[in-house]
Amino acid sequence: MTGPMQEADAVALVKGVQDNANRLGLAWQIRIATVVDVTDPANPSIVFDGDDTGTPGPAISTIGNPGANSRVYVLDTPGPDGTSGAQYIIGPATPRPPGEWSYKKTLTSTQAAIVVPIPFDLTDLEVRWTARCDTGATFSDMRVQVNGDSSASYAWNFGQFVSAAAYAGSFSPGTTYYRAGYITGATAPADHFGSGVIFVTGWDRPHTKTLGFNSTSQALAVPTTTQIATTDGGVYNQVVPAAYTSLTFIPGGGAWVAGTSIRVYGRRV
DSSP: OOSSOOHHHHHHHHHHHHHHHHHHTOOOEEEEEEEEEOSSTTSOEEEETTOTTOOOEEOEESSSOOOTTOEEEEEEEEOTTSSEEEEEEEEEOOOOSTTEEEEEEEOSSOBSOEEEEOOTTOSEEEEEEEEBBOSSSSEEEEEEEETTOOSSOEEEEEEEEETTSOOEEEEEEEESSEEEEEEEOTTSSTTOOEEEEEEEEOTTOOSSEEEEEEEEEEEEEETTTEEEEEEEEEEEEEEOOSOOOEEEEEESSSOBOTTOEEEEEEEOO
């Protein structure tokens, strides 16, 4: 075969490999992944579809340089203990729809912070979250940092309704995080989680300073009597780094509890 492998050829190869593995009783899996780093083209880093952690892992390319952000078929061979062993890139797979990117993390145990790695070339992000922390209070807040930066480089406004009380708000310049709304704490009703949406504009650094945030949230404290709803807006007001590459989500107190979920959607336009 000359030239790059075509997807139809890759599909045929995948079927042949899987049929042979089944015939021989081998516990091989054919999986689809996204290539995230080709610094070493023969040994690129990949993230498997459905990987809830989004953590890159090593692979061995049998097709030359697969190209960053490409979608590939991967032969996943088991290790001696039955867990995942070596991964071999064996052909190109169908790309995602143009401009689409997504990530999901749902906790199964307590965790202090959630760090989401994000491609630097996305233009806009949408974050949807549902969250609860173990601090000894009814409410806490959802805090967001860019690239793990905890310097006093954030400013935000928020306004809130508490049950039937009048709308009230405040402004906080020079803080170490963007405040994206309310979450529930340990003394809120059992299994009640706060939820919200965050929009991030300018992730691809179209100008030299300020990354914009807009968000809404809600949290239930006492059923039928106490509910908080907020609208928030703010900026990361820092000299733009070489690239924006991650968002870190931190509770205002304590740690995140199991069931807390962060979903991030991005696009390129």
